[in-house]
Amino acid sequence: MIRCHALQWGPAGRPLTPPLSLELAAGSLTGIIGHNGCGKSSLLKVLAGLQPPLSGRLEVRCQRPGGSALLPQQQGFDRQFPLRLRELVASGLWRSQQPRATRQRQLEQALAQWQISALAEQPLAELSGGQLQRALLARLELCDAELLLLDEPEAALDADGQTLLWQRVHAWQAQGRTVLVVSHGLSHLSTRLDNALLLSAHGCVYAPLNQLRSQPHYQVA
Numbered sequence: 001m002i003r004c005h006a007l008q009w010g011p012a013g014r015p016l017t018p019p020l021s022l023e024l025a026a027g028s029l030t031g032i033i034g035h036n037g038c039g040k041s042s043l044l045k046v047l048a049g050l051q052p053p054l055s056g057r058l059e060v061r062c063q064r065p066g067g068s069a070l071l072p073q074q075q076g077f078d079r080q081f082p083l084r085l086r087e088l089v090a091s092g093l094w095r096s097q098q099p100r101a102t103r104q105r106q107l108e109q110a111l112a113q114w115q116i117s118a119l120a121e122q123p124l125a126e127l128s129g130g131q132l133q134r135a136l137l138a139r140l141e142l143c144d145a146e147l148l149l150l151d152e153p154e155a156a157l158d159a160d161g162q163t164l165l166w167q168r169v170h171a172w173q174a175q176g177r178t179v180l181v182v183s184h185g186l187s188h189l190s191t192r193l194d195n196a197l198l199l200s201a202h203g204c205v206y207a208p209l210n211q212l213r214s215q216p217h218y219q220v221a
């Protein structure tokens with residue numbers, strides 16, 4: 001699904017890590033970890049095609065055009081935009097060619113799946129951070145993408161929200177989708193997935209999570 005060779009990314013002329021070469025199979029679930037500013041979010045943007053790499057080769061093989069979807073961090077999101085939660089979630093269907101009635105059913109399902117049906121008519125400005133995060137995840141789910149790029153998806157979610165999130169992540173993987181999850185919490189991730197990519201200015205390491213614990217450039221529990 002994803003193949004990169006000697007890939008570098010970051011601000012112009014300032015690659016954030018040494019060159020990265022990696023292959024991730026379709027249907028894999030991978031964590032991306034590392035300290036603040038090491039380039040996790042930037043790498044997701046490059047994989048999503050929103051930012052060009054600085055150098056190297058990148059191949060993201062999706063069967064359908066526009067087959068990837070990115071869940072960005074919330075801080076860049078305009079909460080004052082005059083929209084109701086239902087309209088935000090429905091925007092995940094913008095590419096869908098399904099009949100109107102099918103799209104309506106899919107929307108109601110996604111709202112129920114993320115337990116936000118009762119909030120459907122709320123303006124975005126009146127949502128809590130966790131409610132907004134569920135809405136953004138419901139929108140992402142409706143994109144029906146093959147490659148899902150999640151930037152700190154647990155942010156703002158309470159314990160129930162986090163349980164729901166990981167249920168959906170594992171369901172997406174079972175459907176054959178490829179999922180990448182940026183996270184800070186190594187110990188928390190270890191119960192959720194097996195392999196992760198550690199980014200650092202000293203080098204990138206892809207390995208089982210329990211091996212990454214002993215890496216000299218990642219001492220965060």
Ligand SMILES: Nc1ncnc2c1ncn2[C@@H]1O[C@H](COP(=O)(O)OP(=O)(O)OP(=O)(O)O)[C@@H](O)[C@H]1O
Nearest residue numbers: 010011016034035036037038039040041042043184
């Ligand atoms: N738009 C931008 N213009 C200039 N530099 C940028 C821009 N976006 C990111 N950077 C640089 O790239 C570095 C990596 O940013 P990025 O957001 O990818 O890190 P991160 O690992 O996701 O950090 P965090 O854990 O804090 O979310 C930043 O420290 C910053 O120097």
